[in-house]
Amino acid sequence: MTHQEISHHRLVSQKLYKTSPFSPQEIVQHLGAMQAQDYAMAKWAIGSRTDATEKEIEEVINSGKIIRTHILRPTWHFVAAEDIYWMLDLSAPQVKRFTNSAGKKYGYDSKKFDEANAFIEKLLSGNNHLTRDEIMQELNIKKASNDDFLSAAIMMNAELDGLVCNGKMKGKQITYALLEERVSKPKTKLSKEESLAKLAQRYFESHGPATLLDFSWWSGFPPTICKSVINAIELQLSSITIDNQQYWFKQDHTDADNFRESVHFLPAFDEILISYKTREAAILQEHQSKAFTNNGIFKPVIMENGKVIGTWKRTIKKDHAKIETQFFNETETDKKQLIFKGIQSFENYLETKIVIE
Structure with a gap:
């Protein structure tokens, strides 16, 4: 694995290739906690990893199988019941x-x-x-x-x-x-050490390859605590050192055979960016200010083959949804048409016509 391949591996671990069908609650449980202060966009974060429609995801949330509450960092997250x-x-x-x-x-x-x-x-x-x-x-x-x-x-x-x-x-x-x-209370409680180990393993298996500082940022726990818990579970994880930086991920992580050409129109605050302390693996430093601000406001992004190439926004109309795009670099019309095929899953999710402007 090279540094350039990290973002590809994260697409696999975050279930963005959709190689197997998962229910909305299974996606949330796999990722542990999904940032969800922008409710509409947070639903699409689930939808982009499943074949469920927005209405179906809303029903699951209304049923209490997925809970939206403040947890981890001081913001809303989706968490499995x-x-x-x-x-x-x-x-x-x-x-x-x-x-x-x-x-x-x-x-x-x-x-x-x-x-x-x-x-x-x-x-x-x-x-x-x-x-x-x-x-x-x-x-x-x-x-x-x-x-x-x-x-x-x-x-x-x-x-x-x-x-x-x-x-x-x-x-x-x-x-x-x-x-x-x-949600009924469980009959038994985990110790703090057991809970930390469970949280860390869930994070690295669903977000890896990721570093100690990535986990510290995502979980809200200081690096000293995170280092101790990684030491406790390191036999359950795999790791690789790139440029003197250690990355952790699940043991049976699949290799390059899983990679394929891909385009994703991902929501604001999606885990593919927000769950890491640094984001250079997915977006060039020179483009980061176009995708998120210093005070933590993240825009919806367009990813091609694991790299962010632009941003997008949607406006819901009476009988269609309008999509506007802004690419970081000049993009040829033919290539744009290929990229716009990536919006098909969003059209299926909304169950309405998409008009690109």
Whole structure:
């Protein structure tokens, strides 16, 4: 394996070649956690790895087989229902530092957060799914001018405490529901060491080849802890050193026979970019500012043979979806037509006509 081949291997490990059929929940469980603050794009992150339509993925999320909540880093992720409790037990204490800090600005300490939790539990009990605005109205918390940070901190704290998660969509509005009414608590709990080992192995098998610092960034745990857990599971992984940098990946990782010419129109915040500390394997340094910003805003990208060659955006119309593209380099019309064949899976996913402009 060479440094230039890393991105190809990641396409395999992240199931973007779609060599076998997987259900939406199987894709989420395979990847461990998929960043999901942009809900529409996060659904396509699943869709780009399966043959499921957007409606089918929405049904799986509404059913509670896939949970959307704050976990790992302080942002939303999709997590499989089977993983939600052990992953929350592991990562919630570190993420709660952010909610505790935000709460202090509004006079919220642990006691006030607990009081809010108790009220929210009564409010949502009996499979009562409510939007954040509806919950805040009952808590008598009015929207503030500074982006409503207090309500966000209250609900994130409730998520991290394992009280709430996403409920069923109410039209186009996201709701909250009680987690235990959606997913039953397991009878046994993993130790922190067991959970860390499980998380690390899941990451390297689904995102590898990846480095210690990649795992540290993705998991939110400091490099010292990540180094210890890699040492504990290294016999279950394979590794290769390239340019004095060690990359870890699954033991039975398939070789170049799996590679093929490919074009992918991938969503904003897709794991293929956001789950690594550095992204040079997939996108040239000179183009990175066109695909993501320093403050963490990622655009939808076009990948050809494992390399990002441009960005795209979609606008949903009444009877079609409009796709606009921006390539990093001048691209011939004939080649564009070949590249645009890569949008076919998005058309199938949306179940509507695609118009490219």
